[in-house]
Amino acid sequence: MQKLNIVILAAGLGKRMYSALPKVLHQLAGKPLLSHVLDTAHALLPQTICVVYGHGDETIPKTIADNELIWVKQEPQLGTGHALMQSLPHLDEKGVTLVLYGDVPLTRVETLKELITAASSENLVLLTVELNEPSGYGRIMRDVETGKISAIVEEKDASLVQRQIHEVNTGIMAVPNARLHDWLPRLENKNAQKEYYLTDIVAMATTVGVKIEAAHPCHTWEVLGVNSKVQLAVLERIYQNEFANKLLEQGVTLADPARIDIRGQLDCGKDVEIDINCIFEGLVKLGDGVRVGAHSILKNVKVEVDTTIFPFSLIENADIGKNCRIGPFSRIRPGTRLANKVHVGNFVEVKNSSIAIGSKANHLSYIGDTTIGKNVNVGAGTITCNYDGANKHQTIIEDNVFIGSNTQLIAPVKVAKGSTIGAGSTITRDTPPEELTLSRAKQMSIAGWKRPVKKEKDEK
Known part of the structure; x- marks a missing residue:
């Protein structure tokens, strides 16, 4: 069985949360978003789990009590590719790395096992999903003739035609470690955001002939992330509804x-x-x-x-x-x-x-x-x-x-x-x-006692 490393990217600023609390520490069903992701990660029995957090978010490692984690600081924060690059010293040359996100809490273990099973030292596996409203997500580009994945285009860099594509990148992927050590140092920031996109490794894989496969979740909600309190509330209801259904099924x-x-x-x-x-x-x-x-x-x-x-x-x-x-x-x-x-x-x-x-x-x-x-x-x-x-x-x-x-x-x-x-x-x-x-004062009755009466105002 191949070695499995897991890297959880948790350095997002969370500006739309309008909160001093780091985004991944906001609670879903009574515990931090990041804790949900960590529970899933541990269930996969990886060799290592790295958590990449951002500058100024020292509260994250202080809050999450888990001695098995490797904490890696991303400073400055220059995109997802740059974030994963910080974890390279902790990744073996052999094996596969599963990339997860600290603000995507509901991905099922079964879905990730399918992704890992499809991964090997010679192929890259992406978790993709079809969305009716794909706004905000990177689009999956496929070869017109073969139907194979050729690239991922982030929305801010996508053309109007590309934005009509409904298959999107969830960000979750399984990548051969040897390829990561080769590809990540060669990433460039020639894009609208001036950031190092992790998704650019897909084009690199295509160039060198590495096979790119796609896995799909059973439920769309498995890949929904949190960028605002509105989205957090939506995921809370999804989580509670799923739990309630399980209880009903149990009688x-x-x-x-x-x-x-x-x-x-x-x-x-x-x-x-x-x-x-x-x-x-x-x-x-x-x-x-x-x-x-x-x-x-x-x-x-x-x-x-x-x-x-x-x-x-x-x-x-x-x-x-x-x-x-x-x-x-x-x-x-x-x-x-x-x-x-x-x-x-x-x-x-x-x-x-x-x-x-x-x-x-x-x-x-x-x-x-x-x-x-x-x-x-x-x-x-x-x-x-x-x-x-x-x-x-x-x-x-x-x-x-x-x-x-x-x-x-x-x-x-x-x-x-x-x-x-x-x-x-x-x-x-x-x-x-x-x-x-018993211990109580003796009861007494006083004959002739009169209760005080208030004087009327007009009598003053």
């Missing part, structure tokens, strides 16, 4: 496939139902029979079978057991583990806590840095006061505890097994098991 029920956003990996079991406007970030796993209500956000979450998440719930970095009921309007924060049959209801926030089987906190509560046992009832308005202004402290609530409404538990504190806490209590010390504990 997931989507209330509206056009209103779901996946920004990572979403794994679903059987009979999963997802309502509108839900967002999934990072790695999310939904077990069989899970239902996710509208406008919910899940980030790095594992949800076991038959759990229902009601609308407007936010869950991140948490594990949810079987047959749980979450929400509506619940917030489950990082470090939380819910066992089976746990209820976390409306306007309840849980952070860095574990709740054992059958326990419930159904209304208006904050549970932080807390361990809750089995079959505990947390009344409405219960607060675990875990922060003293400098440090966080633990609350322990053992099995079969009943906590009345409007209770404050001042951590560190332990509520023993079977305890009942009277409503309105402020608990500052550990409670004994199987007893009623």
Whole structure:
């Protein structure tokens, strides 16, 4: 098997993005454009991956955490041919180089494998596509008699007749390394842009009789690039639509496939139902029979079978057991583990806590840095006061505890097994098991007391 090098050109200025952020760092589906291209590149198992970035874009290598990459700076930026030239010291004389672009994020691995398979030490393979609106792309010139590719003409250098051609160059190509070492130093900038075009190597290949072949993507969107926020938004919708279709094909029920956003990996079991406007970030796993209500956000979450998440719930970095009921309007924060049959209801926030089987906190509560046992009832308005202004402290609530409404538990504190806490209590010390504990001011009624009355303005 021939050696494969991959070079990703990521030095584009991105002027039409109107942003201080380098173009390839703008996010698609929750991660940078360049990261999508790198994921595809790694899947091809190359010997090396070089990323060519531009002057002033040091934020790119700082942002992309990948120790396997070779970073190459293009300074000054004099075109795609000049950019690839910077990577020559890292390319073997033997093998093939695949050229990709940091702002073309959706090219499928299968498409590139076809391109690489067709490449060899003696031929050049281009990825081309037929577009109804080819404006902005270099046109593929073919010999009238043989139909073979003879050259690529950039649009700014194309004649009116050439601009009528609909087969365009995507920029993605596989080139023999030995030829690159020969051709790139001989590129010239005699064109409208005064740049060194990588596409000029096609004419060089024709001159020396190197065979030029074309491969084609299955979908036009695979080769669409990003030069503006409008184009970025278009690709975002394409990505989300493709992901939604995959979920539907796997048997997931989507209330509206056009209103779901996946920004990572979403794994679903059987009979999963997802309502509108839900967002999934990072790695999310939904077990069989899970239902996710509208406008919910899940980030790095594992949800076991038959759990229902009601609308407007936010869950991140948490594990949810079987047959749980979450929400509506619940917030489950990082470090939380819910066992089976746990209820976390409306306007309840849980952070860095574990709740054992059958326990419930159904209304208006904050549970932080807390361990809750089995079959505990947390009344409405219960607060675990875990922060003293400098440090966080633990609350322990053992099995079969009943906590009345409007209770404050001042951590560190332990509520023993079977305890009942009277409503309105402020608990500052550990409670004994199987007893009623309450702490509240004595109720008083004052006879003859009159409520103050405002004086009317005309009485002044």
